[in-house]
Amino acid sequence: MNKIEAVDPHYGRLAAIAEAHLIGNAIARNGLRIAFPPVAAPVVSIVIVSLNASDLLTLTLYRLATQQAFAGASFELIVVDNASDAKTQNVLDLLDGATVIRNAENVGYGPACNQGAAAARGRYLLFLNPDVELMPGAIGALVSPFSDATVGIVGAHLVFPGGYLQESGAFFRDDAQITHPYGRGNANPLLAESTFQREVGYVSGAVLMVERALFEHLGGFDDLFAPAYFEDTDLCVRCHQAGRRVVYQPRASAIHFENATTPVRADVEALIDRNRVRFLERHRSWLFPHAGPRFGDRTHNAWALKVLYVDDGVPHIDLGAGMPRANFIVATMARLGYQVTVYPVYRADPEIAQRYRDLPDTVEILDAEEGMGLARLIDERQEHYDVLWVSRPHNIDLVCQIFQNRDMALRDFARSRVIFDSEALFCLRDFMEGTLQDGYGFGARLAASARRETRNFAQADHVVCVSEAEARLLQYYGVTNTAVLGHAFAPQAEITVDLGSRSGFVFIGSLEHENSPNVDSLIWFLETVWPDVHRALPCVPFTIIGQVAPDLRARLSAPNVTVMGRVPDPTPLLDRARVFVAPTRFAAGMPHKVHAAVAQGLPCLVTPILAEQLGWPEGSGYLTRDWRDPKAFIAGLIRLHEDAETWRRLQRAGLAQVAQDCSPVAYAEKLRSLCEAPVFA
Incomplete structure (x- = not known):
């Protein structure tokens, strides 16, 4: 990940105050006003309590006014002033379209917030300190978690001026300090551990959104804590006690200058x-019914199943090579309410937005630091995870070696389940590739490779694979604890059945590695099959979708062939095509791309090895043709493209098969049965 060159918060504050003074001066010299257009029915009511510090208040108001188009939700502004000096009053006089409440004396932060809330019209209240700069989209991001009715309060990702991390949610611990902002002081504000949404003990009142009805039900901020400090923490605890959740939202970022408006630090302390003391007198018995601080204190929900998911990289749908299936597994875990940590051993997107492009915000995605980082993670988070899920044999071997080096059993780390996701017998694919290249292979060599690949599988509670065929293979080589978890697809809202709007062939697959099954099959197809198909159907296009190695792109050039590269969402291209081509000659696992095409109503032409892996009756969304008979393969492609009756029959049968075998509901239940230990009354 590209890290920010952070500077000390003290110097960051000095720079921010200087900038704020310059902004105030520019507004005054140019006779400008800080305007907020009237909103008839605001979603959010922003409440700011001001007490002197006119420069930073100007900066906060100026940023709010200039970024209204990027807020992400409509809002009104309410400023409650606690008898500030004349300079601050002059700033408030510059406001248009805001509600300003001026107190004759300093009534304290919490009581002033309650005043502002009483004047609010929005469904949600956003309490904002007068020394905060919200990043674009922050307000809409804060609103987003409230789509879950159990959420009562949402807090932001706070950063010091200069770039140091200030807070990414906070938790309680039974020590002298009691309250602990997570990640505070880290020089990387985009620390991987701070970039996922989760339930927390409390969030800072510097940027705190609460449902207005809940705020009123709880009686607002308690005057017990006036003039300031711990009123926000107390509100969060009372929210929990009312059965509602407090959530940290990493997409709502803000720079908080913190203490920049405080006159005397000794008074603050x-x-x-x-x-x-008052907070503990009220809440100690609720906060600390059990002893024992753990790493897990950073998450408030002690009952959620915690999963460590280990794979080669961040599992994105568009990467192929088993990653679409891994993506669905992780997303389903998140939907089941599990707290999932993804550790990508070798590859992670450098930008946070790309990491989460197709994964839920509630999943923690760490940096890729190979075996050293995984070993450190295991040391730091012992007794935290309930389930250890490791995907692919080489990662299984890596994990087992790390535990062996520590003289630990896997069960010492994962309290409930250890699951190895072999996906398939990879040595079989290598054997088939070698046999294809050499013209022969030795069964004894395959058996020895299978024993090496599966030597650690007995340490798991379950060894998951993608199909019954793969399960039988694993069982043949002595793996008895197998479970099948293939693919699932949500029903398509609309399937294009009109052949007139469809034309051409399409191929999807990663083409980054020279010796991969995808590259082998596509080169064979372009050299052996496509010339004859193109002569028969000269106006029909062939579209190739998938990440392509630069030195390979030239080899894919052929008449009427378009190489698209990686496409975030191939759905429109599949909807325009008439036939999906899967000319695989060697492979392992379950062909997700064929499943996905059939689920989208696109008939396929596949090779026997893929048909065997699918395990569906012939005609269930696909025709099978052997690559060793190119003429039959060519004839099958032309028939499927041109014969409307065959095409429609395959589409209907394929959609029926997907509905029967790939139900997301059944998939989630199977996943739950694998991850959760049975409970007997």
Whole structure:
């Protein structure tokens, strides 16, 4: 990940105050006003309590006004002033379209917030400190978690001026400090551990959104903590006690200058110490019914199943090579309410937005630091995870070696389940590739390779594979604890059945590695099959979708062939095509791309090895033709493209087969049965 060159927060504050002063001066010299257009029915009511610090207040208001188009939700602004000095009053006089409440004396932060809330019209209240700069989209991101009715309060990802991480949610621990902001002081504000959404103990009142009805039900901020400190923490605890959740939202980023508006630090410390005692007197028995701080204190939900998922890289749908299936497994775990950590051993997107492009925000995605990082993770998070899920044989061997080096059993780390996702017998694919190249192979060599690949499988509770055929292979080589978990697809809202709007062939697959099954099959297809198909159907295109190695692209050039490269969403291209081509000559596992094409109503032409892996009756969305008979393969392609009756029959049968075998509901139940230990009353 590209890291920010952070500077010390003290110097960051000084720079911010200087910038704020310059902004205030520019507004005054140019006779400008800070305007907020009227909103008839705001979604959010922003409440700011001001007490002097006119420069930073100007900066906060200026940023809000200039970024209204990027807010992500409509809002009104309410400023409650606690008897500030004349300079601050002048700033408030510049506001248009905002509600300003001026107190004759300093009533304290919590009471002033309650005043602002009483004047609010929005469904949600956003309490915003007067020294905060919201990043684009932050307000809409804060609203987003409330689509879950159990959420009551949402907090932001806070960063010091200068770039140091200030807070990414916070938790309680039974020690002298009690409250602990997670990640505070880390020089990387985009620390991987801070980039996923989760339930937390509390969030800072610097940027705190709460449902207005809940705020009123709870009686607002408690005057017990006036003039300031711990009123936000107390509100979060009372939210929990009311049965609602407090959530940290990493997509809502803000720079918080923190203490920049505080006059005397000694006075602040005295208030914090006093209110910490009051907070503990009220909540200690609820906060700490059990002893024992753990790494897991950073997440408030102690009952959620915690899963460590290990794979080669971040599992994105568009990467192929088993990653679409891994993506669905991780997403389904998240939907089941599991707290999932993905450790990508070798590859992780450098940008956070790309990491989460097709995965839920609630999944923690760590940096890729190979075996060393995985070993450190295991050391740091012992007794945290309930399930250890390791995908692919080489990663299984890596994990087992790390535990062996520590003289630990896998069960010492994962309390409930150890699951190895072999996906398939990879040595079989290598054997088939070698046999294809050499013209012969030795069964004894395959058996020895299979024993090496499966030597650690007995340490798992379950060894998961993608099909019954793969399960039988594993059982043949002595793996008895197998379970099948293939693919699942949500029913398509609309399937294109009109052949008139479809034309051409399409291929999907990663083409990054020279010796991969995809490259082998596509080169064979372009050299052996496509010339004859193109002569028979000269106006029909062939589209290739997938990441392509630069030195391979030239070899894919052929008449009427378009190489698209990686496409984030291939759905429109599949909807325009008439036939999906899967000319695979050697492979292992279950062909997700064929499943996906059939699920989208696109008939396929496949080779026998893929038909065997699918395990469906012939005609269930596909025709089978042997690559060793190119003429038959060519004739099958032309027939499937031109014969409307055959095409429609295959589409209907394929959609029926998908509905029967690939139900997301059944898939989730199977996944639950694998991950969760049975409970007997």
